[in-house]
Amino acid sequence: MSNSTTSSAPSPRPPRDSRELKKGSLAALRGLLPFLRPYRSRFAMAGVALVVAAGATLAIPYAFKQMIDLGFGARAGVNSAEHVNAVFLALFAVATVLALATAARFYTVSWLGERVVADIRSAVYRHVVRQSPAFFETTQTGEVLSRITTDTTLIQAVVGTSISMALRNALLFLGGLVMLFVTSPKLTGIIIALLILTVLPIVMFGRRVRKLSRDSQDRIADASAVAGEILNAMPTVQAFTHEEIETRRFGSAVEGAFGTAMRRIRARALLTMLAIVLVFGTIVFVLWLGAHAVLSGTMSGGELGQFILYASIVAGAVGALSEVMGEAQRAAGATERLLELLATESAIREPAQPLALPPRAANGAALTLVDVTFSYPSRLDAAALGHLNLDIRPGETVAIVGPSGAGKTTLFQLFLRYYDPQQGAIRLDGVDIRHLALHDLRGAIGIVPQDTVIFSTDAMENIRYGRASATDEEVIRAAKLAAAHEFIERLPNGYQSFLGERGVRLSGGQRQRIAIARALLKNPPLLLLDEATSALDAESERLVQSALEAAMVGRTTVIIAHRLATVQRADRIIVMEDGRIVETGTHASLVALGGIYANLAALQFHNVQVEHPHE
Template identity: 60%
Template sequence: MATKLSSLTQWLREYRVLSRYKTQWCLAALFLLLAAAATLAVPLAFRDLVDTGLTSDAIDLKFINLLLLAIALALMTASRFYVMSWLGERVVADIRQRVFENVLRQSPAYFETLQTGEVLSRMTSDTTLVQTLVGSSISIALRSLVMLLGGMTMMLVTSAWLAGVMIVLLLLVVLPLWALGRRVRKMSRASQDKVADTSAMAGEVLNAMTTVQAFVREPHEQKRFNSAVEMAFFEAKKRITMRSLLTATAIMMAFGVIVFVLWIGARQVTAGTISLGELTQFVLYAVLIAGSIGALSETWGDLQRAAGATERLVELMQAEPALASSARGNDRTETSTTANLSAPEAVVFNDVTFAYPSRPDFLAMNHLTLSVPRGARVALVGPSGAGKSTLFAMLLRFYQPTAGQIEIFGRDITQWPVSELRGMVGIVPQEPVIFASSAMENIRYGRLDATDAEVIAAAKTAHAHGFISALPQGYDSFLGERGVRLSGGQKQRISIARAILKNPPLLLLDEATSALDAESEREVQLALDSVLPGRTSLTIAHRLATVLRADRIIVIEDGIVVEQGKHEALITQGGLYARLAKLQFA
């Protein structure tokens, strides 16, 4: 618990949460103290009422004073609630922004072991716990602590002997509460983990809904989800059982102490040691103290849960990206240099070896060496799993090579600021990504400052203008989540238009025409023929008919370049390319 709270404290200090919202914190503290003072004055007002007597002429003034005190208490409490709730929402908004900002900086290797559903769960359910802690629980805890200390002080003033007995007995209550609180903390972390697993599973299934329905696996997925929900409920049930026991123990022991002390006080009133008004005052302070202890036990449970949630959030906020020194384009450790686009070689792989972190024993690249001249159209061919897509990932610097060197336009890839490096590269993935926005905004994603005319020109070049214009609202038509309103070929042409709009010196095409019909493929090939001359391009192709115009074909197998040359020469060699061509063209 101490470690988790220290990590939270460290983050609060680093992000300057207290100094950033100094005015609000000061106002919250002021309203808290004023509300506590008003509450602590209530027993004094009642003592006045009892000792004055209900038949006294001054009784009207005493009731007016009590009413004014209640109004002041209501105003101060409402003000404290507003300011603390504002702080809770603001701090949680900051946490969500920081988490998302840091997650965006992570390399793809980070997501090989972390499910996106788990990240979303942390940003929603975990931050909600933190919001409850900051906006509500901390406020209640501070108020209860002030009331506890103030009540005890006033009890000491009223009757030092009775207060001393109560304080000693209440201290004995703390030990069992502390032991139970430690168990609640462990159960809270386990419960949150199960909730995150459930969210991750739901996100995975929803993203693959068409596959689930195509295989009629709705009952299977429902069963899996039900099982995960029940496991989360089982963990939550253990947590709330222990928390209920914690609450019951705290209240029972606290009130037991109070009843015992009040019994002693009643005997003192009988003996004439204290007045009835003083005993009434002491009773009200005892009730305030009991309520404060009960509230503290409740907020302690909230703190246990929020501590586990905060630990998980801090892990996300403090996770260092694989390219820690170069994840930001404005990093001072790197010098931004204009690309040397006149370098004779656009891309050079020199004895590059690489294995994915999730599969360290399998070499996706095995001492691979190749070069791509500036302005050349190069095709990458080979069986699935040969390392072609890995080569693209290395060029975008999603991963670092285990050994060897990669150069882009005559400069070592590690010396490029990552943002500048990726700004020079355009990619059309095999599975196009369509965002839940309009066609105009999806294409403009390639260059955010592009005008509408430039977006439309890129769409025409990619032969996407026709079907986009036929949509209900044209370029302003909403394409749906992941582009569900488009066909596979239409998605691919949107992706190609996005890359064309970016206009990069190096273009990566990963089966750019794989989802197109014969007519659309011909149109896109014609579009690429008008775009690619003079631009360096690398094209991954399984359909060899799409690479016949390539200046050079590089054949990769098991992470090694096994052949390279033009189509006719490779056919003559009778190697892997010839076998693949025979299978397709026969």
């Protein structure tokens, strides 16, 4: 395998602010088609119900015409009562069909709305959790959550209601228009001219409503991001007495969202007002013309009634379509935002044809770095690591020490392939990790991070996170190895005790022992310990250190640590400074060298003497 220089994949573009987006249109809704196609049969069922309901609605004015002309008009004879009875029976039958078809349409389209939105939410979440850490460097969690919740709710309204309403009213509009021409071509020409005036404000305000809708969603996302950030840092907020400041900051974000929403609502209200005025003005004017036509004998009373009802249906359809257009425009903005998120590509790419790791050796995995140079995507001008070469043998325990910012934690992030180096290669058991499936690579590595993550579940499931298929007995065995069994047993419900959000019911040392148990349960050939004993008291450290020594048997271990108890036991110590390896050796040889490690050791020995003056 060559040592050629390679370039990392381009950094993912985070979701952009609305100001950066070019003006979209309802065409953005085409992006929903992949989520709609699996349910074509359901859409066909909804379409049939829709056509039946529209047909029944269009039949009602004709029934009224028959009732007026044959039951009450001048042509009514001795059988007028029978005609009225027959017409009312037919009208009831039409109403029954309309009710059944409407109920079927409502159920079907509501199911489609819920189902499609559930699929979209799952797809977006599945995509987001596969993004590299570079994505989350530039994207707020609250922004992503807003897109998964608020934006998908808008889409649900469109798929579950608006599409059906749009099709229904489009059918009513076209069918009503045809029947208007059949009834009176002259009055129809007049009403079409007036309806054109109704459409003009829709076109005029449509783009403005859509832009304001998109801005409104962005402001809601901003408020969610502020709230999420603060709620996840409440101890710090309260320790610095920033409750009032953060309340004002969130209030400002909420007021910004409210102001944007009110501008959207005012635009929608003006649009609705104009539509209603024009619709009812049209009806009144046409009714006046029709009344004179009846008086002059050129139209029957039933035909006038029929015409007015069809005109009402057409005008109502236009008004409903304007409402649907507003909802569709809001959903188009939401769809754009979600499609942006789905189009974001992770900087870490899975290989097209991943290689397999060699069978696990009895003494752990080999790890090799060849001329590795790396800069974080957000700080490309500053090298976090520079031309690193390192060869860790199977079964070896290597400690990495150095001042803050030396690049120790960065190394761990590269081992796990959270990032790719801009130059060089990292090999696990001789295989370049870029040629491994991410699942296989990370499955071969166990890590105990410095900042322990505890999930909102019980102790048993928190440890089982290390290996989902582990039995309860295996979980308890790992807890005993990590010196966690005793304190877990003392919890109110033992291993079934809920640990609180982010483990708030545990001390820092207890959280760290849970994390160690999780890593031990995974039983990987390569173990990474990032300050694994930093939060432990002296007694807990002794217990965990003993457990870690047992856990290191049969596996390769890389440790980031400052405590001499851990460092002294390592087979080899790597000293880093400014992203480079500056010293390598054992504890004794490095102290004798009198360099950076010797200074760090001297400082720690001094601290030990201060803390334990009698020893």
